[in-house]
Amino acid sequence: MPNHIAPSLIIDGTLYTLLAFSVATWTVILFKSWQFTNNNYRNRRFNQAFWNAPDLAQAASVPANTALGPQARIARRGFAWLNESRHNNDKQLKYIGSPSELLGHLLQVQMQQEQHRMERGLTLLASIGSTSPFVGLFGTVLGIMHAMHEITASGSTSLDVVAGPIGDALVATAIGIAVAVPAVLAYNFFVRRAKQQRAGLENFVISFLHVALNSNDNTENKHGF
Template identity: 60%
Template structure:
């Protein structure tokens, strides 16, 4: 079996796989850092403007000025639902049958889950690399040692010079596997914590949105009958 393979090629193949894992890990780390930073900036910017708006009509028009961020996308879907709710032909639509507040809440919660899925994309890959990289390195080490033992038994020599070199080279794969796994695991834990904070912020915004839409005498307080709000941007 081992006559068909070269020890160096076995270890090198493992190292190439680990190199690919490392590249993917650092690309994901850089991308998720940029994504969370950008999302946090736009969410804070829109939330501050939203809560400073004098009424829901003014808050809805803010979506025309900003289309980035997860908070604004949730707000746009909420305003779109409210705008359609006030239209006369909406009584025949199945999606408007039921208690209005629960229907609006369902729309906002569904959009929250969609935005959360986007922000968490790629984290599964980090977790997978963190859990499999050490085993890939160990596989290279085991195969390298097996090949080294086979060569020793074939040559009939077990001196330190013969044993130390091949086994030392094989152990490099395990060390690199651990080195690749550590940043992947740390990054996964960090970004999952950020994702939890992001989810909590979205839930807080949705709760506030549902609360203020019940503040006036009109249904949900949105006065859009005479001046419909344009809500095309940001979707």
């Protein structure tokens, strides 16, 4: 350790780093809790309105009339593609191919974007959960080294002199563990919630494809196309 750097500054820096980790952890926890709760609420409202619509034309207006959640954004993207493909007179590369494959790919891309939104912040939780104990241990090692130098300088090895500084140094490890536990638990919980919501989005994409393509086929048959 360089002589011009006070050990107490490095130890305090370690503790402030852990404090910043803790603030970041609870900020992400609060935000993700709101996000998943809000997504579930909006998906339920959208599902009820969408599947109660009498036809696809009425269902197309549902995303515009409800608060946009993940499923509503997927449906809006799908309806936008259907509308563009019907009114597209010029041959474009993005419309060449099977309509089911093209629309399916488009919905998959939108679903991946929704998944990225759901997983945003989880990497930070995982990083904090894995590094906080080591940051705390680093502070403890420096604290013990600093305590040993002070004990050596004092020339006393009594329990009263040794126990206090070493006990203070161990606080950093305890704080590191205290910061890591909520981050790891929250990460595992939100990963599970993200998988559940992704499964719901996958089911909706399959159902949307079935309804949209069958409705298009019925419309073409009625007009003799």
